Amino acid sequence: MPDFEETLINLDSLTSLNFDESFGAAQLCSSLLKRDDGKARIIIINALNNWAKFHPATTEMWTDLVEAAGFYPYLEKNRDWITINNLPGEIRKEVHSSSNLASKYFHExxxxxxxxxxxxxxxxxxxxxxxxxxxxxxxxxAAKRFKNIVIIQPTLALLDETRKKLLKYKEFYKLIVRTSQEPSPTLGNVFLFTAERVNEYPLFPKIEFIVIDEFYKLSGNRDDERSSSLNCALYYLLKTFSPQFYLLGPNIDAISSGFVERFNAVFFKSDYSLVDSKSVDVYKTYSEEFNSKGKVKNKEKRLFELLLKLKNEQSIIYCSSPNRVRNLSKSFVEFLKENNDTPTVKNYPLIQWVQNNVSRSWSLLDNLNYDIGIHDGALQKHICTSIIDYFNSGDLKFLFCTSTIIEGVNTSAKNIIYFDETKGGNPIDFFDYSNIKGRAGRMMEHYVGTIYNFNKPPVNNTILIDIPFFVQEPIRDELLIQIDHEEVLNKETKQYIDIQNIPPGDKEVIKKNGAKVDGQKSIFEILRQDIKTKYPLINWTVPDYEQLRYILELAWDHLLIEGETTSPMTKAKLVNRTFNYGLEKNINSLITSDFNYKRGQLKPASKKTPNAPRVPKYENLSDSELMNECIQEIFQMMKHWFEYKVPKWLSVINEIQKFICSEEGLMPGNYRIYANMIENDFLRDNLSILGEYGVPSSAIRKLERLIPRDIHEDDVINYIKNNNLNNLQSLILYEQYKLRDL
Structure with a gap:
């Protein structure tokens, strides 16, 4: 009887297996199912991948092994060529069928x-x-057991993907994606929120069930600035409603001691998988090249050669940053051109939209022409969604992406390339590496995937996820302030005493705002000092330049989290860009303006030769290269600063100034109107929901004059469909697709 390794080698290398070879492999697999089911499953996955190689007389035996491993989804998928020939097996298969989802079978x-x-x-x-x-x-x-459900996911892209899957249940559930939407009093409600939106939402009915996807983000030890928001959201929901919960995550060994017992929970850990992944250590083969003087170029060259060999399969290439994604994908296109690779003729609809609304010089256009996609946190949501759709449909062959591969999107590929070894400037740890590797192979499509390691994989270590609101050591101020006094474990710490010493009125505002506690305390102090002498800078609805500068500088100085990366943004630039965005209300104008500014920018004078003629700062960049740099920076600014940070800051200071103005008997400003305008790309309130659903603002502006202002946001989609506005002649094909996809 062959051993485990020999069996896998035979399945891969032999063109066919005779009876003895097929029978021997089946014998080994049967034996392993009793003593090492992990290895047995790997053999069965590889057997399914090479089914035609088996001797016909052993296929019934292999079918029984597939069934014994609990691979019922594959038995259903492959029922045309894998048939269960015994009644008990048929019964067990049907037991594993979904009661609510048509043609869905669960594995063991x-x-x-x-x-x-x-x-x-x-x-x-x-x-x-x-x-x-x-x-x-x-x-x-689908079972409709719960009336009100909260699903928390880390990104809006994941939430929109979930929304699309759940649209089929809209007769039973209202899907709520914005904090301005009210729950239905007659239907059930599914709240599809990020943690921040849970904390902002004031209208929750009785919540019966909550889901947290990627729950490892609760950890305070994984350097995630949003950890406190997620802890606040979970703490609030558990404390207020005592719902049943389902927390999902990969590759976790344990959670904070006592949490399972406190909440009468089950920690369900499994390595069960219907996909096998093989590792190829490229870094070993080219160790000398990768450590030589031309390390970067050598590594890129070997990557491109590998991708060329894999061009008939799909590959995801992990990159350390958005800038790396852009540059590496652009270099790969140049490599393909040098090797006379023929561009595609697929003419992706996104191409026309980019040409019309961003720039004809953006390297993404060249990428798409060669079936190359990019994905990172800086891209607009509708672009990300389109690229993932093209990739999942099999049209795009290569996807260069950042850590969004781990947490921002549900996709996988035949091949994963672990090309860079850092994330956010820090080394990739074993946890993140495991999650990257886990994208190799696609359940129900690729039985076996491959991860190509261009770097030595991190050392395996135990992954413990701490839950700060429960263990409270360490714990951030903005989370500790939310916890009821009787639930604080150590009331004698200086941290907690300082929080208790905040005046009650101030404390309630700080608690409601959910932002940096010390920073808010400082802003209270400054505004109380400035309220009489600088009241005109505080009392506004839509700001002039000086009013905006006063408030944003306060926010920058006091609300940034320690260690938070801001580059290439600066305080002065943020004020200038935000104000100009309010005037132009157009991303293309921002890109063009930034390009013209940088093209005219001069290098600083040298200290050695201060009187020498100054040369252009970006003289070494072509117009195309500079345009790409501007697009990336503006998109990053839109995503991080305009869609999240600036509106949050304005809302925080808005509540503080309202409280102080009330103390002084003065009329307060109202920053929320401007904050909402910035966050929603200056779209009309009742149309902003279309942006949540991945409709580009260019399309929404074309519809604006045709949709009445008084239609509630919940009814906008039906109005578009009932009036056939998704076929409006002024819409380009890409915009029509996005509207039809609602």
Missing amino acids: KQYELLKLLEDGKNVIVSAPTSFGKSLLIEEII
């Missing part, structure tokens, strides 16, 4: 997990990317 561990949820258990699950954890969310909703 999925079914076990579902039973826990159906029994009312709180479940914390750690399982691989290919486990199928998200399918159980839809199963729970």
Whole structure:
């Protein structure tokens, strides 16, 4: 009988297996199912990948092994060529079928997990990317057991993906994605929120079930500035409603001691997967090249050669930053051109939109012509969605992306290239590496995926996820201030005493704002000093330049979190860009303005030769290269500063100035109107929801005059469909697709 490694080699290398070879492999697999089911599953996955190689007389035996491993989704998918020939097996398969989702079958561990949820258990699950954890969310909703459900995911892109999956249940549930939407009094409600939106939403009905996707983001030890927001959201929901919960994450070994017992939960850890991933250590093959003087160029050259060999399969290339994504994908296009690779003729609809609304010089256009996509946190939502759609449909062959591959999007590929070894300037740890590796192979499509390591993988270590609101050591001020006095574990710490010493009125405002506590205290102090002498700078609705500068400088100086990266943004630049955005209300104008400014910018005078003629700062960049740099910077600014940071800051200071003006008997300003305008790309209030759904603002502006102002945002989509506005002649094809996809 062959051993484990020999069996895998035979399945890969032999063109066919005779009876003895097929039977011997089946014998080994059967034996392993009893003593090492992980290895047995790997053999079965590889057997499915090479099914045609088996001797026909052994296929029934292999079918029984597939069934014994609980691979019921594959038995259903491949029922034309894999047939269960025994009644007990057929019964077991049907037991694993969904009661609510047509033609869906659960694998053994999925079914076990579902039973826990159906029994009312709180479940914390750690399982691989290919486990199928998200399918159980839809199963729970399709069962209609709960009236009001909150689903928390880390990105708006993931939430919109979930919204599309759940649209089929709109007769039973209202899907709520914005904090301005009210819950339905007659239907059930599914709240699709980031943690920040949970904390801002004032109208929750009785919540019965909550889901947190990527729950490892609760950890205060993983250097995530949004950890406190997620902890606040979970603490509030548990304290207020005592709902059943389902926390999902990958590759986690343990959570804070005592949490499971406190909430009567089950920690469900499994390595069960319907996909196998193989590792190829490229860094070993080219160790001398990768450590030589031309390290960067050598590494890129070997990457491009590998991608050229893999061009008939799909590959995701992990990059350390958005800038790296842009430059590496652009260099790959140049490599393909040098190797006389033929551009595609697919003519992706996104191309026309980019040409009309961004720039004809953006390197993304060249990328798409060669079936190359890019994905990172700086791109606009509708662009990200389109690129992932093109990739998932098989049209794009290559996807260069940042850590969004881990947490920002649900996709996988036959091949994963672990090309860069850092994330946010820090080394990739084993946890993140495991999540990157987990994208290799796609359940129900690729039985086996491959990860190509261009760097030595991090050392395996135990992953413990701490839950700060529960353990409270360490804990940030903005989370500690939210915790009820009787639930604070150590009331004698200086941190807690300082919070208790905040005046009650100030404390309530600070607590409601959910931002940096010390920073808010400082802003209270400054505004109380300035209210009489600088009242005109404080009392505004739509600001002039000096009013905006006063408030944003306050925010920059006091609300930035320690260690937060701001480059290339500066305080002065933020004021200038925000004000100009308010005037121009157009991303293309911002890009053009930035390009013209940089093209005319001169290098600083040298100290050695102060009187020498000054030369252009960007003289070494072509117009195309400079335009790409401007696009990236403006998109990053839009995503990070305009869609999140600036509106949040304005809302925080708005509440503080309202409180202080009330103390002084003065009329307060109202920054919320301007904050909402910035956050929603200056779209009309009732149309902003279309932006949430991934409709580009260019399309929304074309519809604006045709949709009445008094139509509620919940009814806008039906109005568009009922009046056939998604076929409006002024819309380009890309915009029509986006509207039809609602």
